[in-house]
Amino acid sequence: MERTEAELIAAVLKGDAASFEPLVQKYSPRVFATARRYARRDSEVEDIAQEVWLKAFSKLQSFRGEAPFEHWLMRMTVRTCYDFLRGHQRNRESSFSELSEPENDWLERFVTQPETLTDNADAAKLLIERVMEKLSPSARLVITLLEIEDRSVKEIAELTGWSVPLVKVRAFRARGEMRKILAKMTKDKYL
Amino acid sequence: MNIAELQKKLLAAARTEVLDDRVPYAFEKRITALLASRVAPDNMALWVRGLWRAAVSCVAITLLFGAWAVFNPTTTTTTTTDDLSQNFENTLLASVDQSDQAP
Numbered sequence: 329m330e331r332t333e334a335e336l337i338a339a340v341l342k343g344d345a346a347s348f349e350p351l352v353q354k355y356s357p358r359v360f361a362t363a364r365r366y367a368r369r370d371s372e373v374e375d376i377a378q379e380v381w382l383k384a385f386s387k388l389q390s391f392r393g394e395a396p397f398e399h400w401l402m403r404m405t406v407r408t409c410y411d412f413l414r415g416h417q418r419n420r421e422s423s424f425s426e427l428s429e430p431e432n433d434w435l436e437r438f439v440t441q442p443e444t445l446t447d448n449a450d451a452a453k454l455l456i457e458r459v460m461e462k463l464s465p466s467a468r469l470v471i472t473l474l475e476i477e478d479r480s481v482k483e484i485a486e487l488t489g490w491s492v493p494l495v496k497v498r499a500f501r502a503r504g505e506m507r508k509i510l511a512k513m514t515k516d517k518y519l
Numbered sequence: 520m521n522i523a524e525l526q527k528k529l530l531a532a533a534r535t536e537v538l539d540d541r542v543p544y545a546f547e548k549r550i551t552a553l554l555a556s557r558v559a560p561d562n563m564a565l566w567v568r569g570l571w572r573a574a575v576s577c578v579a580i581t582l583l584f585g586a587w588a589v590f591n592p593t594t595t596t597t598t599t600t601d602d603l604s605q606n607f608e609n610t611l612l613a614s615v616d617q618s619d620q621a622p
Contacts, residue, residue, distance in 0.1 A: 345554045352547035357540035364539050374543060381550045382557075438528065439520060445528060452532030459529065476533045507522050510529075514520045 333397050340388055352381055355398060359405050365472055366409040368457075372416075380408045406469070406487045413465035427513075431455050435514070455513075462509050467502035474499050 331339070331350070339347035356377065363376040383404055391400050427435070434451035437444060445452070460468050473484045474495075481499070485492045 346551060348554060349547050349551045352550045356542040356546055360542050361538040361540035370543075374546075377542075377546070378550065378553070382553070385554050438525060442524070442528075449532060452529055453536055456529040456533040460533075471530075475530045476536075478534070503526075506526060510522050510525050514522070514525070 334393060337388060337391065337393070337397065340385070345385075348381075348385055351384075351397070355401055356381075358398070358402065362402070362405045363409060363412075365476075366413055366468070367416075372412070376405075376408055376412050380405050383408065403487050403489075406473075407489065410465060410469050410488065413468055417465065427458075428454065431458075459506060459509050459513070463502065463505055466498050467505045470495065470498045470502045471506060474502075 331347075333351065336347045336351055340351075359377045359380050360373060363373045363380075367373045367376055380401070384401055387404070391397065428451075430451035431454055434445070434449055434455065460471070463471065469488065470484065473479045473487065474481070479487070481492055481495045484490070484495045488495070490498070
Protein backbone atom coordinates (compact mmCIF):
# COMPACT_ATOMS: atom_id res chain seq x y z
CA MET A 329 0.00 0.00 0.00
CA GLU A 330 1.29 3.45 -0.89
CA ARG A 331 2.15 5.62 2.09
CA THR A 332 0.75 9.12 2.41
CA GLU A 333 2.98 12.20 2.46
CA ALA A 334 2.41 12.67 6.18
CA GLU A 335 3.47 9.07 6.83
CA LEU A 336 6.59 9.48 4.71
CA ILE A 337 7.55 12.71 6.49
CA ALA A 338 6.97 11.09 9.89
CA ALA A 339 9.18 8.16 8.88
CA VAL A 340 11.96 10.50 7.71
CA LEU A 341 11.77 12.39 10.99
CA LYS A 342 12.16 9.10 12.85
CA GLY A 343 15.42 8.51 10.99
CA ASP A 344 14.35 6.55 7.92
CA ALA A 345 16.12 8.55 5.20
CA ALA A 346 14.91 6.15 2.49
CA SER A 347 11.34 7.38 3.00
CA PHE A 348 12.46 10.71 1.60
CA GLU A 349 12.94 9.20 -1.87
CA PRO A 350 9.24 9.09 -2.91
CA LEU A 351 8.94 12.77 -1.96
CA VAL A 352 11.99 13.65 -4.09
CA GLN A 353 10.58 11.64 -6.97
CA LYS A 354 7.16 13.28 -6.76
CA TYR A 355 8.19 16.90 -6.46
CA SER A 356 11.47 17.09 -8.39
CA PRO A 357 9.75 18.05 -11.70
CA ARG A 358 8.37 21.19 -10.02
CA VAL A 359 11.69 21.99 -8.39
CA PHE A 360 13.53 21.59 -11.71
CA ALA A 361 10.96 23.64 -13.63
CA THR A 362 11.32 26.49 -11.14
CA ALA A 363 15.11 26.28 -11.09
CA ARG A 364 15.19 26.49 -14.92
CA ARG A 365 13.55 29.89 -14.74
CA TYR A 366 16.63 31.27 -12.98
CA ALA A 367 19.53 29.17 -14.22
CA ARG A 368 20.39 28.28 -17.77
CA ARG A 369 23.04 25.57 -17.54
CA ASP A 370 22.00 22.03 -16.63
CA SER A 371 24.73 21.75 -14.01
CA GLU A 372 23.48 24.91 -12.28
CA VAL A 373 19.87 23.73 -12.38
CA GLU A 374 20.90 20.42 -10.88
CA ASP A 375 22.93 22.15 -8.17
CA ILE A 376 19.91 24.26 -7.21
CA ALA A 377 17.62 21.21 -7.11
CA GLN A 378 20.11 19.28 -5.02
CA GLU A 379 20.48 22.13 -2.58
CA VAL A 380 16.71 22.45 -2.28
CA TRP A 381 16.36 18.78 -1.35
CA LEU A 382 19.25 18.83 1.09
CA LYS A 383 17.76 21.89 2.78
CA ALA A 384 14.31 20.30 2.78
CA PHE A 385 15.72 17.21 4.49
CA SER A 386 17.66 19.10 7.12
CA LYS A 387 14.77 21.48 7.87
CA LEU A 388 12.00 18.92 7.71
CA GLN A 389 11.42 19.29 11.44
CA SER A 390 10.25 22.85 10.82
CA PHE A 391 7.48 21.55 8.52
CA ARG A 392 4.41 21.64 10.72
CA GLY A 393 1.98 20.09 8.25
CA GLU A 394 -0.47 23.00 8.40
CA ALA A 395 0.02 23.78 4.70
CA PRO A 396 0.72 21.22 1.96
CA PHE A 397 4.28 19.95 1.75
CA GLU A 398 4.46 21.26 -1.83
CA HIS A 399 3.92 24.87 -0.71
CA TRP A 400 6.63 24.56 1.94
CA LEU A 401 8.97 23.04 -0.64
CA MET A 402 8.25 25.73 -3.24
CA ARG A 403 9.05 28.45 -0.71
CA MET A 404 12.39 26.77 -0.15
CA THR A 405 12.93 26.42 -3.91
CA VAL A 406 12.24 30.09 -4.62
CA ARG A 407 14.53 31.21 -1.79
CA THR A 408 17.30 28.88 -2.99
CA CYS A 409 16.92 30.28 -6.52
CA TYR A 410 17.18 33.80 -5.12
CA ASP A 411 20.37 32.85 -3.26
CA PHE A 412 21.68 31.39 -6.51
CA LEU A 413 20.95 34.63 -8.39
CA ARG A 414 22.69 36.66 -5.71
CA GLY A 415 25.72 34.41 -5.92
CA HIS A 416 25.91 34.51 -9.74
CA GLN A 417 25.64 38.13 -10.72
CA ARG A 418 28.21 37.88 -13.52
CA ASN A 419 27.49 38.98 -17.12
CA ARG A 420 25.11 41.68 -15.99
CA GLU A 421 27.31 44.39 -17.40
CA SER A 422 27.75 42.98 -20.91
CA SER A 423 26.37 44.98 -23.84
CA PHE A 424 23.63 44.02 -26.27
CA SER A 425 25.92 44.28 -29.28
CA GLU A 426 26.06 40.49 -29.57
CA LEU A 427 22.33 40.04 -30.37
CA SER A 428 21.72 37.17 -32.77
CA GLU A 429 20.23 37.69 -36.21
CA PRO A 430 16.72 36.49 -35.28
CA GLU A 431 16.77 38.79 -32.23
CA ASN A 432 17.82 41.75 -34.38
CA ASP A 433 15.13 40.89 -36.91
CA TRP A 434 12.49 40.68 -34.22
CA LEU A 435 13.47 44.11 -32.87
CA GLU A 436 13.50 45.49 -36.41
CA ARG A 437 10.01 44.18 -36.97
CA PHE A 438 8.87 45.53 -33.63
CA VAL A 439 9.85 49.00 -34.86
CA THR A 440 8.55 48.74 -38.40
CA GLN A 441 5.59 46.30 -38.24
CA PRO A 442 4.66 45.62 -34.59
CA GLU A 443 1.25 44.20 -35.54
CA THR A 444 2.90 41.25 -37.35
CA LEU A 445 4.72 40.01 -34.25
CA THR A 446 3.42 36.97 -32.38
CA ASP A 447 3.86 36.45 -28.65
CA ASN A 448 5.51 33.06 -28.87
CA ALA A 449 8.34 33.98 -31.25
CA ASP A 450 11.56 32.23 -30.31
CA ALA A 451 13.57 35.40 -30.90
CA ALA A 452 11.42 37.30 -28.39
CA LYS A 453 12.00 34.52 -25.85
CA LEU A 454 15.74 34.79 -26.36
CA LEU A 455 15.56 38.56 -25.98
CA ILE A 456 13.59 38.44 -22.75
CA GLU A 457 16.04 35.86 -21.44
CA ARG A 458 18.89 38.28 -22.13
CA VAL A 459 17.03 41.10 -20.43
CA MET A 460 16.23 38.95 -17.40
CA GLU A 461 19.89 38.02 -17.05
CA LYS A 462 20.77 41.69 -16.77
CA LEU A 463 18.27 42.40 -14.00
CA SER A 464 19.34 42.49 -10.37
CA PRO A 465 18.48 39.29 -8.42
CA SER A 466 15.50 40.80 -6.60
CA ALA A 467 14.17 42.42 -9.80
CA ARG A 468 14.50 39.18 -11.75
CA LEU A 469 12.75 37.21 -9.03
CA VAL A 470 9.87 39.63 -8.68
CA ILE A 471 9.39 40.04 -12.46
CA THR A 472 9.39 36.27 -12.90
CA LEU A 473 6.86 35.67 -10.15
CA LEU A 474 4.64 38.66 -10.81
CA GLU A 475 4.73 39.17 -14.56
CA ILE A 476 5.61 35.77 -15.98
CA GLU A 477 4.09 33.35 -13.46
CA ASP A 478 1.24 35.78 -12.82
CA ARG A 479 1.26 35.38 -9.04
CA SER A 480 -0.34 37.81 -6.62
CA VAL A 481 1.68 40.14 -4.39
CA LYS A 482 0.52 38.16 -1.35
CA GLU A 483 1.69 34.88 -2.87
CA ILE A 484 5.06 36.41 -3.69
CA ALA A 485 5.37 37.68 -0.14
CA GLU A 486 4.75 34.16 1.15
CA LEU A 487 7.18 32.57 -1.29
CA THR A 488 10.01 35.02 -0.77
CA GLY A 489 9.55 35.87 2.90
CA TRP A 490 9.36 39.58 2.01
CA SER A 491 6.59 41.77 3.36
CA VAL A 492 3.73 42.80 1.04
CA PRO A 493 4.87 46.47 0.89
CA LEU A 494 8.42 45.33 0.13
CA VAL A 495 7.18 43.17 -2.76
CA LYS A 496 5.29 46.18 -4.13
CA VAL A 497 8.33 48.44 -3.86
CA ARG A 498 10.59 45.84 -5.45
CA ALA A 499 8.08 45.22 -8.25
CA PHE A 500 7.92 48.95 -8.99
CA ARG A 501 11.71 49.20 -9.04
CA ALA A 502 12.03 46.01 -11.11
CA ARG A 503 9.75 47.35 -13.84
CA GLY A 504 11.81 50.55 -13.92
CA GLU A 505 15.04 48.56 -14.03
CA MET A 506 13.69 46.48 -16.90
CA ARG A 507 12.64 49.55 -18.87
CA LYS A 508 16.13 51.02 -18.41
CA ILE A 509 17.70 47.81 -19.74
CA LEU A 510 15.34 47.80 -22.71
CA ALA A 511 16.13 51.45 -23.39
CA LYS A 512 19.84 50.65 -23.29
CA MET A 513 19.34 47.67 -25.58
CA THR A 514 17.51 49.73 -28.19
CA LYS A 515 19.99 52.58 -27.83
CA ASP A 516 22.88 50.14 -28.40
CA LYS A 517 21.16 48.92 -31.52
CA TYR A 518 19.83 52.10 -33.06
CA LEU A 519 22.35 54.75 -32.07
CA MET B 520 10.69 53.29 -29.76
CA ASN B 521 7.88 52.52 -27.35
CA ILE B 522 9.72 50.87 -24.44
CA ALA B 523 6.57 50.09 -22.46
CA GLU B 524 5.10 48.29 -25.46
CA LEU B 525 8.35 46.40 -26.04
CA GLN B 526 8.36 45.35 -22.38
CA LYS B 527 4.78 44.13 -22.70
CA LYS B 528 5.55 42.14 -25.85
CA LEU B 529 8.63 40.50 -24.36
CA LEU B 530 6.85 39.57 -21.13
CA ALA B 531 3.99 38.11 -23.16
CA ALA B 532 6.57 36.02 -25.04
CA ALA B 533 8.07 34.86 -21.74
CA ARG B 534 4.64 33.76 -20.53
CA THR B 535 4.23 31.47 -23.53
CA GLU B 536 7.44 29.61 -22.68
CA VAL B 537 6.61 25.99 -21.85
CA LEU B 538 8.23 24.95 -18.60
CA ASP B 539 10.83 22.23 -18.86
CA ASP B 540 10.32 19.93 -15.87
CA ARG B 541 12.61 17.10 -16.92
CA VAL B 542 14.47 15.47 -14.06
CA PRO B 543 17.86 13.80 -14.63
CA TYR B 544 17.85 10.00 -14.57
CA ALA B 545 17.86 8.52 -11.03
CA PHE B 546 18.08 11.97 -9.44
CA GLU B 547 16.07 10.80 -6.42
CA LYS B 548 18.48 7.87 -5.91
CA ARG B 549 21.41 10.28 -5.93
CA ILE B 550 19.74 12.52 -3.35
CA THR B 551 18.92 9.57 -1.10
CA ALA B 552 22.51 8.29 -1.34
CA LEU B 553 23.82 11.75 -0.54
CA LEU B 554 21.50 12.02 2.45
CA ALA B 555 22.46 8.58 3.72
CA SER B 556 26.12 9.60 3.70
CA ARG B 557 25.28 12.83 5.48
CA VAL B 558 22.85 11.53 8.11
CA ALA B 559 23.98 12.70 11.55
CA PRO B 560 25.48 9.88 13.63
CA ASP B 561 23.53 8.55 16.59
CA ASN B 562 24.65 10.42 19.74
CA MET B 563 24.10 7.38 21.94
CA ALA B 564 26.32 5.25 19.71
CA LEU B 565 29.01 7.93 19.85
CA TRP B 566 28.91 7.95 23.64
CA VAL B 567 29.01 4.16 23.89
CA ARG B 568 31.97 3.97 21.50
CA GLY B 569 33.84 6.67 23.44
CA LEU B 570 33.17 5.02 26.80
CA TRP B 571 34.33 1.61 25.54
CA ARG B 572 37.59 3.15 24.33
CA ALA B 573 38.05 4.89 27.69
CA ALA B 574 37.36 1.63 29.54
CA VAL B 575 39.92 -0.28 27.48
CA SER B 576 42.52 2.46 28.11
CA CYS B 577 41.79 2.39 31.88
CA VAL B 578 42.20 -1.40 32.04
CA ALA B 579 45.46 -1.20 30.10
CA ILE B 580 46.84 1.51 32.42
CA THR B 581 45.76 -0.43 35.54
CA LEU B 582 47.45 -3.59 34.28
CA LEU B 583 50.59 -1.64 33.42
CA PHE B 584 50.86 -0.04 36.88
CA GLY B 585 49.97 -3.33 38.55
CA ALA B 586 52.78 -5.07 36.71
CA TRP B 587 55.15 -2.23 37.52
CA ALA B 588 54.23 -2.38 41.23
CA VAL B 589 54.80 -6.12 41.34
CA PHE B 590 57.95 -6.39 39.25
CA ASN B 591 59.78 -3.12 40.00
CA PRO B 592 62.77 -4.06 42.26
CA THR B 593 63.13 -0.54 43.80
CA THR B 594 59.85 -0.85 45.70
CA THR B 595 61.14 -3.80 47.67
CA THR B 596 64.36 -2.04 48.78
CA THR B 597 62.73 1.21 49.88
CA THR B 598 63.50 2.04 53.51
CA THR B 599 61.00 3.66 55.84
CA THR B 600 62.80 7.00 55.72
CA ASP B 601 62.64 7.04 51.93
CA ASP B 602 59.05 6.04 51.91
CA LEU B 603 57.11 8.68 50.01
CA SER B 604 53.90 8.12 51.93
CA GLN B 605 55.72 8.53 55.24
CA ASN B 606 57.37 11.76 54.08
CA PHE B 607 54.04 13.08 52.87
CA GLU B 608 52.38 12.29 56.21
CA ASN B 609 55.22 13.93 58.16
CA THR B 610 54.96 17.10 56.09
CA LEU B 611 51.21 17.22 56.42
CA LEU B 612 51.22 16.72 60.18
CA ALA B 613 54.29 18.88 60.88
CA SER B 614 52.23 21.78 62.19
CA VAL B 615 50.23 19.51 64.49
CA ASP B 616 53.46 17.96 65.88
CA GLN B 617 54.91 21.43 66.52
CA SER B 618 51.83 22.59 68.41
CA ASP B 619 51.98 19.39 70.55
CA GLN B 620 55.64 20.05 71.46
CA ALA B 621 55.05 23.70 72.38
CA PRO B 622 54.86 24.41 76.17
